[in-house]
Amino acid sequence: MNVKGEEDHEEMMKMEELRRGPWTVEEDFSLINYISLHGEGRWNSLARAAGLKRTGKSCRLRWLNYLRPDVRRGNITLEEQLLILELHSRWGNSWSKIAQHLPGRTDNEIKNYWRTRVQKHAKQLKCDVNSKKFKDTMRYLWMPRLAERIQAHSSATIVSNIANITESASTALNYNTNTTHNITESPQVTIPQAQATSNTICSSSNATSFSSDSPISDFAHDYPNHGTDDFQAHIDTDHLGFIESLISPSGYYHQDLNFQAMEQNTEWMSGDLADNLWNVEDIWSLQQQFNY
DNA sequence: AAGGGATGCAACCGCGTTCGC
DNA sequence: GGCGAACGCGGTTGCATCCCT
Numbered sequence A: 001m002n003v004k005g006e007e008d009h010e011e012m013m014k015m016e017e018l019r020r021g022p023w024t025v026e027e028d029f030s031l032i033n034y035i036s037l038h039g040e041g042r043w044n045s046l047a048r049a050a051g052l053k054r055t056g057k058s059c060r061l062r063w064l065n066y067l068r069p070d071v072r073r074g075n076i077t078l079e080e081q082l083l084i085l086e087l088h089s090r091w092g093n094s095w096s097k098i099a100q101h102l103p104g105r106t107d108n109e110i111k112n113y114w115r116t117r118v119q120k121h122a123k124q125l126k127c128d129v130n131s132k133k134f135k136d137t138m139r140y141l142w143m144p145r146l147a148e149r150i151q152a153h154s155s156a157t158i159v160s161n162i163a164n165i166t167e168s169a170s171t172a173l174n175y176n177t178n179t180t181h182n183i184t185e186s187p188q189v190t191i192p193q194a195q196a197t198s199n200t201i202c203s204s205s206n207a208t209s210f211s212s213d214s215p216i217s218d219f220a221h222d223y224p225n226h227g228t229d230d231f232q233a234h235i236d237t238d239h240l241g242f243i244e245s246l247i248s249p250s251g252y253y254h255q256d257l258n259f260q261a262m263e264q265n266t267e268w269m270s271g272d273l274a275d276n277l278w279n280v281e282d283i284w285s286l287q288q289q290f291n292y
Numbered sequence B: 001a002a003g004g005g006a007t008g009c010a011a012c013c014g015c016g017t018t019c020g021c
Numbered sequence C: 001g002g003c004g005a006a007c008g009c010g011g012t013t014g015c016a017t018c019c020c021t
Helices: A003-017 A025-038 A043-049 A056-067 A078-091 A095-099 A107-124 A132-154 A158-173 A216-222 A229-234 A237-246 A259-265 A280-290
Strands: A180-182 A188-190
Touching: A025 A043, A025 A056, A043 A056, A056 A107, A078 A095, A078 A107, A078 A132, A095 A107
Parallel strands: none
Antiparallel strands: A180 A188
């Protein structure tokens, strides 16, 4: 065996010692314990020092996506869904960038959400997730509906509080539905202008007439930490301003869409969020009104 | 009850970037 | 400035679980 061969063999031996696949409780404990004592970083040496037969990469991933104390687990909330849609429309698949604006959520989690939920619906609609058709469907149907539901769920608590804040903040931010404004340090939440000149912004005639029967428990489920400092802290004022802007009559419903008829005709706005927001048949029939 | 497809998510991989020597 | 190691990101895979027949 030549020198190169020996090196390869040694590398293989090292590889054989390394564990892969799901982490055990013992491994998790070792990693948490080590990081709590010595901090994170230098992942390869950390893995060795902690006695873990894992690559540094694997340790880093396990820590960031699962073991970190501030990782927020559980269902993606309405608000988070709305934010993901908006930020994705702005930045595309920059998951880590998007994740920075969803406290406690990891890029991996957001990526998985996008792939399993959003792309699934694009597939069902037989259109590309990056197509104008799909983006418009998101923008003019899904996002306003999410915003409506968020307000319906939280009108007595969060949004009313935030609305006050937003109102005062909007002055400082020179916020209105036709401008952009800052979210934390960088995202510019653009309030869409309904296809520029060809489609004008219009109001929904009965935008607040639904979802009021949604059980309050939904809210408790979606916002398990609401009311806590932590939760309040993660509600960015500007995010809520953005949500408010999506809600008619100041929102940006497509003028050609007959939402009143749709709401009378479907049940897709009530019940479980994720499924009912995307009643494919309803959306598809509405899409015909886009005159593509 | 079983088995096969669908789904969701944790984990891995490859590659580009950053850092430190 | 060059080089290797470490880091971070987006894409992909593998597997456990769920659901339907």
